[in-house]
Amino acid sequence: MAEQHAHPATDQNGAAPDGIPDYPFERPSALEPCPHYARMRQQEPVGQVRMPSGDLAHLVTSYEDVRTVLSDPRFSRQATTRPGAPRLGPAPQNFPSLLNMDAPEHTRVRKLVSREFTTRRVNELRPRIQEHTDRLLDAMEEAGPPTDLIAALAFPLPVTIICELLGVPFEDRERFAGWSAAFLATAGLPAEQVLASQIVLHGYLSGLVADKRTQPGTDLLSALVAIHDTDDGRLSEQELIFLGISMLVAGHETTVNQIGNSVLALLTHPEQLAAVRRAPEQIGRATEEMLRMYPPGDEGLLRIALEDVELGGTVVPAGSAVLPSLGSANRDVCQFADADTFDVSRSSNPHLSFGQGAHYCLGSGLARAELEIAIGTLLNRFPELRLAVPKEELPRPSGRLVHGVSQLPVTW
Numbered sequence: 455m456a457e458q459h460a461h462p463a464t465d466q467n468g469a470a471p472d473g474i475p476d477y478p479f480e481r482p483s484a485l486e487p488c489p490h491y492a493r494m495r496q497q498e499p500v501g502q503v504r505m506p507s508g509d510l511a512h513l514v515t516s517y518e519d520v521r522t523v524l525s526d527p528r529f530s531r532q533a534t535t536r537p538g539a540p541r542l543g544p545a546p547q548n549f550p551s552l553l554n555m556d557a558p559e560h561t562r563v564r565k566l567v568s569r570e571f572t573t574r575r576v577n578e579l580r581p582r583i584q585e586h587t588d589r590l591l592d593a594m595e596e597a598g599p600p601t602d603l604i605a606a607l608a609f610p611l612p613v614t615i616i617c618e619l620l621g622v623p624f625e626d627r628e629r630f631a632g633w634s635a636a637f638l639a640t641a642g643l644p645a646e647q648v649l650a651s652q653i654v655l656h657g658y659l660s661g662l663v664a665d666k667r668t669q670p671g672t673d674l675l676s677a678l679v680a681i682h683d684t685d686d687g688r689l690s691e692q693e694l695i696f697l698g699i700s701m702l703v704a705g706h707e708t709t710v711n712q713i714g715n716s717v718l719a720l721l722t723h724p725e726q727l728a729a730v731r732r733a734p735e736q737i738g739r740a741t742e743e744m745l746r747m748y749p750p751g752d753e754g755l756l757r758i759a760l761e762d763v764e765l766g767g768t769v770v771p772a773g774s775a776v777l778p779s780l781g782s783a784n785r786d787v788c789q790f791a792d793a794d795t796f797d798v799s800r801s802s803n804p805h806l807s808f809g810q811g812a813h814y815c816l817g818s819g820l821a822r823a824e825l826e827i828a829i830g831t832l833l834n835r836f837p838e839l840r841l842a843v844p845k846e847e848l849p850r851p852s853g854r855l856v857h858g859v860s861q862l863p864v865t866w
């Protein structure tokens with residue numbers, strides 16, 4: 455466990471007396487990035503920040519350098535799990551999941567999972583995503599306006615789909631959703647509480663893996679239990695359990711916030727909303743633009759430099775922490791024309807919101823299907839959908855690493 459550093463008092467610009475700014479930067483509003491990123495891309499593309507843990511990191515802001523950090527093996531995820539390694543938040547996240555592995559271990563496990571978590575499996579889930587979306591929107595319509603869209607759709611949909619994916623039995627779903635909410639509501643909670651929710655979920659998934667062994671279904675977890683890797687043996691018990699947990703961690707809050715941010719972006723950009731309504735068959739392209747402009751968090755996962763690496767004109771010394779800012783890369787004018795303009799008809803859109811390289815989001819196909827179905831169906835069923843409060847009054851969590859409104863009151 456890394457030591458907590460004393461946190462020097464900050465001035466009104468968020469910089470401590472040593473001149474190192476606190477991260478995450480304060481956002482002007484839920485959808486606007488801090489202007490500090492644009493300044494950094496121009497003047498100091500790799501600069502030091504102080505993370506919520508008190509540890510320092512090199513924040514990387516240009517498209518090209520962010521791509522390098524995500525795909526160059528000299529930047530390690532595994533090294534972040536070593537005792538005493540710098541970390542982002544208050545609690546260590548050092549469980550043995552895909553996200554925390556480097557090659558060759560990562561390559562082996564990822565290959566095994568990818569063999570089962572295929573486009574076909576996502577396509578098979580599409581009708582279920584549609585059914586759950588319809589059911590949630592039926593309930594919303596029945597209750598009548600106004601409603602909180604996060605509680606009505608954005609929050610329950612992703613966890614239900616992860617239950618489908620993993621084959622969580624119907625009767626356990628409510629409990630599972632409750633634990634995962636506790637597990638994910640970890641920002642600002644003491645490390646002991648985070649650990650306690652990790653233990654409950656770990657216990658449940660161990661039981662689920664055992665059940666799939668005796669009574670396999672058609673779900674992903676059963677398929678993974680059945681995998682036999684001829685070179686390296688089966689996926690270990692712990693790898694299986696942590697795969698389940700990683701899908702929950704990586705796939706729930708991200709999707710919740712992406713649905714919320716996307717709907718908020720459309721409702722506050724009437725001309726873009728009208729364009730999506732005019733061409734519903736282009737929902738895929740619009741979704742990519744919402745991912746580029748309004749991703750659920752600014753940064754990818756923290757890496758540790760394994761050797762001295764030259765990046766953006768700076769030498770990042772071996773052992774230091776590196777934070778790739780996906781949100782900043784997505785608005786780099788060197789890569790995107792009119793980078794700060796929200797344009798749902800943008801055709802070339804190589805955004806980095808799902809990462810890049812070895813750890814590229816394993817659930818990107820599923821997330822895209824959820825976003826397209828949820829947003830497309832919502833717009834179709836509620837032609838008069840609009841915000842129920844002025845956008846300045848929307849509540850949002852402050853000082854959080856994941857961006858998104860905690861409530862989205864809408865009416866129709």
Ligand code: HEM
Nearest residue numbers: 552553704705708709712754755808809813815816817821
């Ligand atoms: C809008 C929704 C989502 C976004 C924006 C997102 C974003 C990301 C990003 C940026 C990474 C790479 C992090 C890095 O390299 O620093 C990642 C990895 C990952 N994501 Fe997603 N994700 C989403 C939804 C999902 C879903 C629905 C699932 C699964 C059910 C999922 C499973 C994973 C897994 C397992 C990894 C780790 C892959 C590896 O380490 O090889 N994600 N995601």
